[in-house]
Amino acid sequence: MTTDLSTLDAADRWDGMAKELHKQEVAYKRDVHSTATRETWQGLSADAAAERFHVTLKEFQKAQVEAKAVASLLRDARTQFVGLRKKLESIREDAVAAGMKVSDKGLVSHDREKLGYGSRDSLAPAPEYLESVRKAVNSWQQSIDQLVKDVGEADKGVEIALQGVVIDSDMTDGTFNGFNGNAHGDTEKYGADAAAQARTKTDGWTGEGKVTATGPDVGAVAIGPKYGKEGTLKAYADLFHVTAEGSRTNGNLTLSGIADGYGGARATANYGLTDQGVVGKAEASAGARGLVEGRAEYGHVGAYGRGEGFAGAEAGVAAKVGKDEVSVGGKAFAGAKGSAAGGVEVAGIGIGGTGEAWAGPGAEAKFGFERDEDGTFKLGGKVGASPILGGAVGIEIAVDPGKVADAAGDAANAVGDAAGAVGDAAGSVKDTVTGWF
Known part of the structure; x- marks a missing residue:
């Protein structure tokens, strides 16, 4: 109202x-x-x-x-x-x-x-x-x-x-997830289409997903620090980059996953002194890498698992100090490695761990704190070494203020609704009883 x-x-x-x-x-x-x-x-x-x-x-x-x-x-x-x-x-x-x-x-x-x-x-x-x-x-x-x-x-x-209205269902127009050329302004038709899809689902699950694919592509970019922005140097030769992601929901239960594959070579560097802080980092890699991640969430409780693989060579060094991030790290590796990570999240607070197995010489160490674009605070680190065979271990902690607030709000609302229901019921009883006299 x-x-x-x-x-x-x-x-x-x-x-x-x-x-x-x-x-x-x-x-x-x-x-x-x-x-x-x-x-x-x-x-x-x-x-x-x-x-x-x-x-x-x-x-x-x-x-x-x-x-x-x-x-x-x-x-x-x-x-x-x-x-x-x-x-x-x-x-x-x-x-x-x-x-x-x-x-x-x-x-x-x-x-x-x-x-x-x-x-x-x-x-x-x-x-x-x-x-x-x-x-x-x-x-x-x-x-x-x-x-x-x-x-x-x-x-x-x-x-x-x-x-x-924003879903591009035409997979033959040369774009993935582009603009919807079949969009219309009829609310009832979208509702009827959704109802028709729901009738075909006998298990109560609904889902969505998308696939993007790019490459091959070659290019280079050089942008100097200006207007409060970092300077960027980048050169790349991408053979392919494919990403598929989707989710399934049934009531308060949501299952989601993402798979990502990339092959090619890249070299990047960022540097500068801006209003966001001081940054200097450089990284180069060549080879193929893949990632698969799955997540299950029920209300304010969730768990995730992630697997990654890499074959090729990579090296990098980075340091950044700013209001949204403080991090330092370095790595060098040649060979193949695989990693597995998992963790849990309760009311917007998550903790997880990572383990990696390496075949090939290399070393890596990094530690950092950051707040990403979604406002989530992340703290984590990883350390590893391998003369010929070795590995790495890491830890990751995340706090999402939005989810924390939602969980606290839901708890407060539950208490408030219960109190309000009792108060309304008591008022109704009072009115009824008073009417008898």
Whole structure:
């Protein structure tokens, strides 16, 4: 009842975004896309460029479709919520006019104070009067409960639509997880599609996932420190990079996993003195590496396991001191190694360990503290050595303030809801008992 629905007016901004994307589409088609179709550029390179330019042009067009669909969904959501809230306000007013009281939590009771003393004395003892009051209270309660349920269903429908509108299901357009060229602004259709999918799932599980693939690619980047940013040097020759991730959810239980594979050679360096601190690091590697990680979460409790493999050569050194990170480390290795890691998390606080087996000469040591982009604090370290055969061990501790706050909030809400239920029930009993006298 107190939600500020004016934020849904962002629909106008999404329409504006579609217009700006159209301008970029026109400019791209004129200045970039057309270069690969002119007679002045022919051959394999022109054919390869034309194919990529065409994919990008299509992405500009699909982005406009998606932006317009989001705008339509936001307007539809506002219309639904405003209408349902007015219905809820109206039925509450009707209930009060009919002699009822409605609490802030939507609980209905008979308002005895609206009866005169004479009416209370003459009507209260009559069993048929008490029965009529009970039926009236139940009827108004059912009407209000149904409207509250309607609001919840509308809210869920909007959530499903906003999640579905950005999913690119076309795997033949040259992009993975690009813009959705089939997006539409019909909230009910997204809900119907989700319901149809749910009917095909007999075990109660729902899931989602995506796959991205890039390469081969070669390039180099050199950016000097400026405008408060670090300097970066990078050269790479990527043969392939494939990532697949997905999750399955059933109630409070969520199972998720990711698999990542990379082959190629890279050399990077970052340096500079900025408002974020002092950093100096360099790393080079060549070979193939793979990672598989699985995670299980139930409410505020979770566990994870991770396996990694690497074959090739790598070396690096790093040091950083800043408000979000303090770390130092170095490594050098040639050969093959495999690692396994696992840990648990409770209410946003996690602890885990890592063990590695190495075949080949190398050494590694690192220790650090950081706060990542999600606000999670991480503390960990690893040390290892191998003349020919050896390994490494490590520890990792993480604290997610958001999850800690959510867990504390859920606990507080549970206590508050219990106390509120007791208070509402006591008030209802008081009203009923008072009405008998």
